[in-house]
Amino acid sequence: MFKKIGLVAAVLIGISGCSTYSVNRYAVSVDNISSLKNIAGSKLNVGTFDTVGESKTSIMCRGVGPIKTPxxxxxxxxIRKAFIDELTMAGIQDPNAPITLTGTLDSIDFSSASGNWVIAMTVKSSNGNSISVSESYSFTSSFYGETACxxxxxxxMPAVQNLIGKIVQNQDFPKLIEGA
Incomplete structure (x- = not known):
């Protein structure tokens, strides 16, 4: 009897696995587009984005399962693709532009318990200027792992929208696009 229960429990654990939590595809922000349209006449290219440390495609959430990007x-x-989408919708993205912006993801992490994403990024311009911004995005979480994750x-996605907003609305952003 106990062998059968043990065998059934082992099989159920083996086939249940863990859940995967997919991030929504990026949707542009109206506020970011408005800010970018204020620099009409400028054209920008977006180069590579790298990261400090190891590049990740997922981050484990509470041992329940990974949070994965699309x-x-x-x-x-x-984040790079999101930035390109914003520039494209504003009509200023051009792969042949004289100014290229690159980025370094300085850090990214979350707390599913307190409901918070923390993202820090540095954006560099081919003209030698750079800015660093960070976003601490709060959201409603849950005690239950499945729901919280x-x-x-x-x-x-809205955390990245806010991060990009902090970049394009930064008082030093015009310095990044000088010469564009």
């Missing part, structure tokens, strides 16, 4: 891209490339995954 299409298995790294977090820095998720799902809410954490859903909160990354």
């Amino acid at each position: 299409d298995g891209q790294s977090f820095e490339n998720f 799902n809410q954490t995954a859903q909160a990354l």
